[in-house]
Amino acid sequence: MRDHVIGEVPGTRGRIDKRLAMLDAAFRIFADVGYEQASVESIAAEAGVAKATIYNHFGDKERMFREVLRADGDRALGDHLEIVATLVTPSNNIRAALEHVGLELLIRYFDPTTVWYRRLLVAGRATFPDVLESVRTNVTERVMAALADRLSELMRRGQLRDADPAVAAEQFWALLVTPAENRTQLGTRDVTSAELRESTSRAVDTFLRAFGA
Amino acid sequence: MRDHVIGEVPGTRGRIDKRLAMLDAAFRIFADVGYEQASVESIAAEAGVAKATIYNHFGDKERMFREVLRADGDRALGDHLEIVATLVTPSNNIRAALEHVGLELLIRYFDPTTVWYRRLLVAGRATFPDVLESVRTNVTERVMAALADRLSELMRRGQLRDADPAVAAEQFWALLVTPAENRTQLGTRDVTSAELRESTSRAVDTFLRAFGA
């Protein structure tokens, strides 16, 4: 839980370092114990600054929470879109292409940073439903749409059978993620990369049986 | 949020009623705002008793939380096993049988009580990982095993192709639940029964394409 580092510089002495340290510490603490349970004091301690410094920078706890979410949300969106974009498959090997994308998505999905990010969202769900909605429309939906777009391209090329691409995308995602997630106990346990590879393989198996040309 | 009633009998003034009222109020409040955020005071108020009475009965907040979880966990397990058991299919119509079980499971899954129960688990995740583990082994795994058992029976009968029943069960569940859940925004929105039926239908479609005989 100590390896999400945005930009801390160990020998801290600059100004910007403090802000980054604070965002960073906030991310970890919020993800760890949830919004309500995270004390500003503990975030300050983790960041190595005084409590008041946090207030100087962010105004209040809520604004800090939103700032943290925004900063990481943008990065996550970029990451995922990039991965989905690789599903262009000049090659004929659909299985390999799907397994590549699937595994990459799964790796991201279970990356500690992403796991924490999901926890952040869940942790703040009751208090900040608007943030949740914003993430869904700006991240989840756009990733799903990109995936559907790629799958529809594969359908047009005859590499997948004709079907509703949105449904296909949704089900690909479900087959990929849900069985793997069940094994992590809501993120309590880590998953090995072997497990991820096996999960991907099983998901692609079933997906191709259902949607293969 | 006021319709989960374990055993309140408003007019009665006996001892047991108080205990039930307290468990009941605790369930609602815990599910509503999470373990940490739920104040013993608010639970006492909701149950119509004095704060100290809660301590007389449960010792402390944590023990009350566990009590609530256990009481409802047992009930949930029974419900789900019953539903899965209906997948005996004397008839030849697999699709109808799967859709029946799928819809029933989905209805349970999005029943307010169950939604609250999942929230309870997530809310207490950080503080009570042992409870989470216990639910997984005692509820999730047993339901999955029962489902796999039914599917394996269908495979033996030749109504589904030969495959790993555990994987099939897991993927059936994933196809069923994940797309539907994505639409509820982590439980922020309700789902209509029409949506549930459509979700079930799509899940069974794809499942049968992949696992049909």
Added chain:
Amino acid sequence: MRDHVIGEVPGTRGRIDKRLAMLDAAFRIFADVGYEQASVESIAAEAGVAKATIYNHFGDKERMFREVLRADGDRALGDHLEIVATLVTPSNNIRAALEHVGLELLIRYFDPTTVWYRRLLVAGRATFPDVLESVRTNVTERVMAALADRLSELMRRGQLRDADPAVAAEQFWALLVTPAENRTQLGTRDVTSAELRESTSRAVDTFLRAFGA
């Protein structure tokens, strides 16, 4: 500043004692340093209770302040009206009657409790203008009206010349209080009873020269 005691019972053990001790301590601290500057912690310490006990009883700081004001305001009104009522003078000695009432009013006015009460009002002026207004209409104006009523009676009897009784009351009060107050430095210094007697005598002198029959 430690002699305003409403009902403290030294060997404190009952329930009601705590409430009185709190009101009492609040009165002293508020009067001493003002509403904003008075810390709930210090009031709790002065009352010998825990901070939370104050919140259990009064809800919040503002409600405690209002409670304190109300409790003492009622008593003050009664006191003053009683004094003014003595101005019935069956005897012919107006000077003696006026000096008696004047001295009594002045004694009350510079009684530590009353001094503190005025400080309380001034201290809360900015934050609670409504309280100030309420005291003015319910206490100040009623005392002035009672005084005017007594003076008008004396005019009817021919013991004072005919004049506007309201103005006479107002000016009697001004002659009585203001010179004395100037010597206390906004209540910083105490006044001796000799000074009060002299102030009264001078005020009555001038008042009778202006309003004597």
Added chain:
Amino acid sequence: MRDHVIGEVPGTRGRIDKRLAMLDAAFRIFADVGYEQASVESIAAEAGVAKATIYNHFGDKERMFREVLRADGDRALGDHLEIVATLVTPSNNIRAALEHVGLELLIRYFDPTTVWYRRLLVAGRATFPDVLESVRTNVTERVMAALADRLSELMRRGQLRDADPAVAAEQFWALLVTPAENRTQLGTRDVTSAELRESTSRAVDTFLRAFGA
């Protein structure tokens, strides 16, 4: 509350302007909310400078408060002495002379700047009793002495009856100020100039009945 300007020159960017702007802002804020309640931050903002600049100039909050008081105290003393000095009455019309001086004093007394200044003193009473004492000896007493001196002159001339001039001054002041002040509710309400004129007239009436030749 924004019309007390000591020397702000908006267009200028020199050094002295900043100091004046700070003193000016401090006066307004201190008078508005009191010493303890005034935040250095708000004064800095009102003055358009950085918080640290205030500390460069005044050392700390207390020294700034004293500086502000001293600057304005001198001006107030001058004003009042000048007014009292006009009570030389070459003319025979005492009533007119007294009404002139009385009205002028009353106007000053209820001038927003003076009202704020009195609030400043009251606000700082508990924290800075020495300042209060200094104002009393350097301003109040000197104004009273000047007034007594003028009245004694009138007595010598036979325009007022023989009496203790100090007492006469004190009572003139009381008759003048107290009834008017009662109507402002400790400065919460403004007074109209008509009210001031009426108050003056009543005060002079009574004063002349008591002290007229």
Added chain:
DNA sequence: TATGAATGAGTGTTCATTCAT
């Protein structure tokens, strides 16, 4: 058993003040 009253430890937030640039 049920309760009203009390409390110690904490929470988010503000503020006067300092320091490096």
Added chain:
DNA sequence: GATGAATGAACACTCATTCAT
């Protein structure tokens, strides 16, 4: 001389828990 950034101490208020009745 002027500033932006940082901080320690304090404050109003909350909460899980205990105790006497």
